[in-house]
Each structure stands twice: as C-alpha cells, then as structure tokens.
Amino acid sequence: MKPDLNGRTAIVTGGSKGYGAGIAEVLKERGAKVWITGRDETSLSAMAKQLGVRCVRAEVTSPEDWDRLFEEVLGEAKSLDILVNNAGAGGRIAPVSEMSDKDICDGISVNLTGALLGCRRAAKVMRTQRSGTIINISSVCQRQAWPGWSVYSAAKAGLGQFSNCLYTELREYGVRVTTVMPSWGATHFLEAAHLGERDAEEDGKCTQPRELGDLVASICELPPHRGMQDVTLLPLIQQIEPL
Numbered sequence: 001m002k003p004d005l006n007g008r009t010a011i012v013t014g015g016s017k018g019y020g021a022g023i024a025e026v027l028k029e030r031g032a033k034v035w036i037t038g039r040d041e042t043s044l045s046a047m048a049k050q051l052g053v054r055c056v057r058a059e060v061t062s063p064e065d066w067d068r069l070f071e072e073v074l075g076e077a078k079s080l081d082i083l084v085n086n087a088g089a090g091g092r093i094a095p096v097s098e099m100s101d102k103d104i105c106d107g108i109s110v111n112l113t114g115a116l117l118g119c120r121r122a123a124k125v126m127r128t129q130r131s132g133t134i135i136n137i138s139s140v141c142q143r144q145a146w147p148g149w150s151v152y153s154a155a156k157a158g159l160g161q162f163s164n165c166l167y168t169e170l171r172e173y174g175v176r177v178t179t180v181m182p183s184w185g186a187t188h189f190l191e192a193a194h195l196g197e198r199d200a201e202e203d204g205k206c207t208q209p210r211e212l213g214d215l216v217a218s219i220c221e222l223p224p225h226r227g228m229q230d231v232t233l234l235p236l237i238q239q240i241e242p243l
Contacts, residue, residue, distance in 0.1 A: 004221045006031035009077040011069065013037045013060050013118065014087030015053075016044040019137065019185060022209020023084055025051050026217045032082065035073055037065075060087045060114030070121050079129055082220050083122040085115035085159075086137040093148045104151050111155035112162075119166060126175040133176045133220050136163045137212075140183035140232060144240060156181075160230065167229065176227035178219050182207055184238045205237040 014020035015036025038044035048055035058065035091107040126132030141153040167177040
C-alpha cells in the first residue's frame with residue numbers, strides 16, 4: 001500500500017505488545033515517524049527495534065513521564081500529528097464488592113486518567129498547529145455490561161464520553177478525536193487480567209493487532225475536513241448478550 005502518512009509524527013502508548021505494537025507497525029509502514037511507550041524497558045526497547053520505531057519508557061499515569069515524552073517528540077519532530085491512547089489494563093476483574101479501594105483507583109487511573117493526561121498535552125499542541133488526530137482506544141465494555149467488569153467498563157465509558165466532549169472543543173481548530181471500541185482481540189489481555197486464555201483456533205478468529213492497526217491508520221488518513229466520531233470492532237466469533 002502507498003504510504004499516506006509520510007511526514008506525520010505519531011505517539012502510540014502501550015506499544016510494546018498487543019494492539020499497541022500492531023498499531024505502531026502499520027503507522028510506520030504508512031510512512032509515519034512513530035514513538036511507542038510502555039512501562040517495561042526491556043520489552044519496549046525490543047519491540048521498538050523490531051518495528052524500527054522510537055521508544056520512550058513512560059507510565060501513562062505519570063504527568064512527569066508525559067512531559068518527558070512530549071519534550072522528546074516535539075524537540076525532534078517539532079509537531080505532533082497523531083496520538084493513539086492505547087495503554088490500558090484489565091486490572092482486577094471481579095465484583096466490585098470484592099475489590100479493594102486500590103483496585104478501583106488503579107483501574108480508573110490506567111484506563112481513564114492516563115489517556116486524559118495525554119490528551120491534555122496533545123490538545124494544546126494540536127490546537128496551536130490547527131491540525132491533528134487523537135484516537136482513544138476504548139472497549140466494547142463502554143457500551144455493554146457483564147458482571148465483574150464494572151470498574152473497567154466505567155473507565156472505558158468515561159473515556160468515550162470524554163472523547164466526545166474533546167471533539168467539540170477541538171473541532172473548530174481542525175483537530176479530530178475518535179473513539180475506537182474493539183472487543184475480543186488476539187492480545188495478552190485475558191492472561192494479564194488472570195482470566196485464562198483462548199485456544200489457538202478461537203484466538204485466530206479474534207481481531208489481530210495489525211487489523212486494528214489498519215483501522216487506526218485508515219482513520220488517520222481521512223481527508224482533513226472529515227472525521228469519525230467512534231467505531232466498534234467486533235469479531236464475528238463473539239456472541240454479545242448485552243444487559
């Protein structure tokens with residue numbers, strides 16, 4: 001495919017594996033100069049080398065880390081065209097009555113507050129340059145309800161409504177904000193949340209990291225006068241039984 005993001009600068013959080021790595025890989029192939037972030041220096045550096053992108057070890061819940069990231073990116077690239085807030089975690093998936101206060105605060109912090117911190121900094125830059133695309137990776141949990149997923153779902157629902165409001169703030173400056181809501185993906189999410197894992201055949205029918213990357217890149221490649229408010233991506237193998 002012809003590179004359509006030549007000259008664009010992109011940040012992808014949570015880029016050391018899973019969806020983040022797939023998104024960064026496709027953006028790089030489409031011509032963007034990409035920075036990825038993550039908490040683990042070893043896995044982050046290894047993925048950056050594999051993909052041929054830059055990396056900055058950063059925790060999304062840390063304002064200081066966000067400042068350091070933006071200082072490096074803007075110091076070299078002078079602009080920021082794309083921010084993909086992908087970092088997140090299942091945390092503890094359990095009935096809220098069985099969770100600790102720390103479980104709740106951690107879940108909101110990594111899945112909501114971290115993205116808001118990044119958006120605040122990106123909005124300031126993009127508003128000034130009067131262009132840019134912010135993509136917040138939410139979850140189908142933003143709209144559906146399952147037992148044990150209340151805190152995670154609350155964070156993702158908050159991220160979706162924040163994105164809607166941010167769109168209204170930035171639209172007149174030519175800045176686009178999109179919420180992407182994927183469901184089952186071929187990532188390490190279930191294992192990290194201690195929910196087991198799918199078999200290989202089932203996993204192969206879930207959304208692959210590069211497939212989400214293709215969707216994100218397509219949103220970024222829309223003509224500058226057009227935007228996409230939100231999109232839900234479901235693998236046909238998953239049966240959704242909403243509340």
